[in-house]
Amino acid sequence: MNYITIIGLIAAFGTTASFIPQAIKTIQTKNTSGISLGMYALFTFGTLCWLIYGILSHSLPVTIANAITLLFSSIILIYKIRYK
């Protein structure tokens, strides 16, 4: 693993780890009132595209970060649609 990939993995850790606590809180409480459906749908779609981009461009950091983020954001999006 080269140093560029290591920087990418640090980046992936930083942005994913800062997103997860809020995501878990939202999932646990099912309180999605502070979330805009349109913006969150766009975010989830963007994360899906990042995942595809990461896989196609063989970028391990982009793939890992967005696989994890997509998992959480999809659950929140489903809750937002179900409990709105």
Added chain:
Amino acid sequence: MNYITIIGLIAAFGTTASFIPQAIKTIQTKNTSGISLGMYALFTFGTLCWLIYGILSHSLPVTIANAITLLFSSIILIYKIRYK
């Protein structure tokens, strides 16, 4: 520009465009009470690492998305520190 880069740019648009309205609202109102300083500092650091990763790995989508996000998140982080 190949199709992988185009998918990456769509991804960059999706996640960046969904982040900006909330960021602008936070900057305009200077209301950062809903933001955790530790989590936001980690997010901003992660975004900086993504920008470096994007430049070093010659990824146009990663570079563009994180340059824009870093600009907004840095302003919000400064506000969070100043107005907390």
